[in-house]
Amino acid sequence: MADQPRTAPARPGTSAAAPGRIPTSLTQGTGSATTKGGIGESTLRPDGILKVTGEFAYSSDLWHEDMLWGYTLRSTVAHARILSIDTGEALATSGVYAVLTYDDLPTEVKNYGLEIRDTPVLAHGKVRHHGEPVALVAADHPETARRAAAKIRVEYEELPVVTDEASATAPDAILVHEGRDDHHSGHVPHPNVVHRQPIVRGDADAAAARADVVVRGDYVFGMQDQAFLGPESGLAVPAEDGGVDLYVATQWLHSDLRQIAPVLGLPESKVRMTLSGVGGAFGGREDLSMQIHGCLLALRTGKPVKIVYNRFESFFGHVHRHPARLRYEHGATRDGKLTHVRCRIVLDGGAYASASPAVVGNAASLSIGPYVVDDVDIEALALYTNNPPCGAMRGFGAVQACFAYEAQMDKVAAELDLDPVEFRQRNAMEQGTIMPTGQPVDSPAPVAELLRRVKAMPLPPEQQWRTTEGADVRALPGGLSNTTHGEGVVRGVGYAVGIKNVGFSEGFDDYSTARVRIEVINGEPVATVHTAMAEVGQGGVTVHAQIARSELGVTQVTIQPADTRVGSAGSTSASRQTYMTGGAVKNTCEAVREKVLDLGRRRFGTYHPAWATAELLLEGGRVVTDGGEALADIADVLGDESVDLELEFRHRPTQAFDLRTGQGNGHVQYSFAAHRAVVEVDTELGLVKVVELACAQDVGKALNPLSVVGQIQGGTTQGLGVAVMEEIVVDPKTAKVRNPSFTDYLIPTILDTPTIPVDVLELADEHAPYGLRGVGEAPTLSSTPAVLAAIRQATGLELNRTPVRPEHLTGA
Amino acid sequence: MEFLRPASWQEALAAKAEHPAAVPIAGGTDVMVEINFDHRRPAYLMDLNRVTELQEWEIGADTVRLGASVPYTKIMEHLRTELPGLALASHTVASPQIRNRGGVGGNLGTASPAGDAHPALLAGGGQVEAASVRGTRMIPLDDFYLGVKRNALEPDELIRAVHLRKASGPQQFSKVGTRNAMVIAVCAFGIALHPDTRTVRTGIGSAAPTPIRARTAEEFLTAALDEAGLWDSRGPVPPSVAGQFADLVAGAANPIDDVRGTASYRRHALGVMARRTLGWTWQEYRDAN
């Protein structure tokens, strides 16, 4: 029914030409006649102005005639046996079309999951965390659905909760999942451990004996939320062929599809997915939210069903960043060389596995940071607990580690009486350094240079709050709350650098697909790019158009809506999309170009010898030789024909990490960023103003410099958030979330966001398309420890926990 | 839910008399949140936005009669001189969008201990003009807050205005939140010097079940300033006096541990804010000579 983009549902009051989904099918021009709009230019993204002016159509704006509204009843307790569910009264409510529980699931597949299928579509027998979906309601009005859901009577018998390593791995601990038989269950030390990855290289004991100083620390990283724009939402439309069309804001259409179809009992070809307007994702849309629920209700009622979470529900509707406890030991010699690192990273995965195994692999393999250390003893693991499920979030395991190892680097430097930047530079990895996993770093790793660059930037002037009319409170800790006019305020400066892998690691078959077509429309060659890449705000659609222009020499590029009619683009995560789907677009464009040139040779080859002898390019709408001579217009070469190809693109294969030694060429590429934080701390009240967060990052090649800077500033700000305010607070006794709202889960406002000067380095990685490096995550890593280091410098406090709260700084 | 839209103040009072359960809505920045999250489902909602006099203020000889619906933005723009403490407090409320809608009537209606107007109102001093078809009565602010989100209004009463003493001396307001804007108070403090009566008044927010005054601290400071003749000499407040004032303010609070902060931090922060705001106001008083 709705498998053509133009029949996508429109918003009420708008024409059908303004469908409620991301306007990716807009044809993007070059903006000006003089620019080509190819790679390396800062062409503007099509969704930017729409989002800022509030006109962007998010997935929550989807609308369909006769549609019903779905609502999810969630558990009010964290861990309990479900004794009974009585849906009678809810079903009898006028306006209600369906009420579904576990018993209504249509097939034998009743669980889903990214890697381990441990997550029930609807709770069965037991709930394992606060806010777990228990039942679904479809009604003709969202309020009716919500009120009917409130009439469902669920009888719980509460069970004890496990909430940390001690309670979860005690010998008599209650098992979050009984009878595990997943592929990690055989090697974990306890059934409440999802996955464990040791890495042993060299001889840490022998190296420790050589150390002149040994520094130990215990660190705690709080639970961060992605806090993306646009809560979970989508619209499922039943189709005449018995299938379903699903419009949804997600991060990876094909991964969703693989999980949805078996639960519905449909072949994947009958579940047609189209990406709808996404605000942001940051990992929070990798796991399913309303997808299966919406489809179940649509298929049951035979009507389109829309589900939209509100912000409160959204806090229960997606996984969060793993909170972590980290224990580190670093040793160094007097001359400032690291001897060894031992560390143990315990991540709280919450009630379901989600991306925990991969997060463990990242945390372990990146646990010592961008440094040369030959002797390491590393262990990372993720727990099953009754806390909220945790999974992917920007930085993915590397964030927690960076917070701890960078604190350690400062401590060692202090012990050695060395400048913290100097000490890092003495140990900085370079191209050729061997990772703890035994994998050589085989492209530029300008760690020392990035540190040098942030350090060389001019410092913001002291006491910027002073004005002729007194103190400008906006420039002071506390801001408009008017808590200080300079009293108690001390400045601190801190540095940090981090390393993040790009792309999917550990042997995963990571690929992206792109379909590219070139044809003549109104006498002009036009390229059409079709991928299933989720545009979640990263600017991928902009970059795809730039690549097509550069490779095919056209001006007009149409980006088709992302859907499952084309092959998988993989996930918009792991900083991989410009590399991977960008790489796929490039790759397919090159193949299309060859076909165009073949066509040209056939048509015009006899007119000019260069057709046969020269290197030919497509530029400015023409076929030109590498010497710059124009041979033909592309339009004339094509005539009535079009070239249309769909190809897959893969990065270099990787290997799994050995389960005992952690050895293996597990990663594809690394990305590096360094930060310098300048903070002002009100030491009496414990309030912090981050004055500046300077960043230097190597991006290999900036395909769109403006977007690159945007990514770096955004990542930096997200790192600042978890340094000084962002934390989901879970009650340790009940495992219930205490602050599921933007009233009490605070994210930085513009007044909390400092000046962020960015220095972009472009050292090509010869293995990657255009030499580029994934950009999105690295800045999130080093931002947090840089802010913490600056606060430590201002206060002299140890601060082993993030986020820092005022009471940590005042001791009160 | 029925939506009442009285066109005049008399109609509003009549409607409230007829439907005492009706929930008035002014800026709606509290009411709409509660309705959206289904925390409240009133049978009647009464829109006060057509009663335009609620959005007006009159500056008298000694007091300002501030209409219940005057938004914070207007207080910041127009009443900085007469009500400096309230203007500062208004500036700390939420974001420009909310400040354009929300006002003191709504803050009093909700009577949350975290409402930012309250410490400034208590420190400045004044009365709530409550009206019903039965007539008008003046409720001293000190008697207005009865418990967590409970106030002294009768079911048939509406707030017409607040009558606030015009500042006769410097006033300050300070609030701690864990972000630099758009944040609910972890705790807040207001102070007003009243040179005309040679008294000091205070207000504490988010550190007890209701907004409160730190009376012992006020009495101590009033006496200490008096004894040392500081109102006349405009000499500096001795650090020991400021310190004891701060301790007494901290001691007046009765805070709890919650997701926004700990009780002991709140007490500590109140002491710091008390000392600093006393310093700022006293300096201003000295400079004004």
Ligand SMILES: Cc1cc2nc3c(=O)[nH]c(=O)nc-3n(C[C@H](O)[C@H](O)[C@H](O)COP(=O)(O)OP(=O)(O)OC[C@H]3O[C@@H](n4cnc5c(N)ncnc54)[C@H](O)[C@@H]3O)c2cc1C
């Ligand atoms: C995003 C956001 C941030 C916020 N931040 C802050 C903050 O930083 N500080 C703060 O103090 N508050 C904050 N608030 C709460 C709110 O803005 C304030 O309490 C505001 O003063 C309410 O005013 P209003 O006119 O919008 O009230 P409404 O929502 O219209 O009403 C609030 C209550 O008062 C009653 N009421 C209104 N007018 C009258 C009347 N004339 N007579 C009798 N009862 C009446 C209503 O029935 C209701 O119970 C925030 C709210 C939001 C949505």
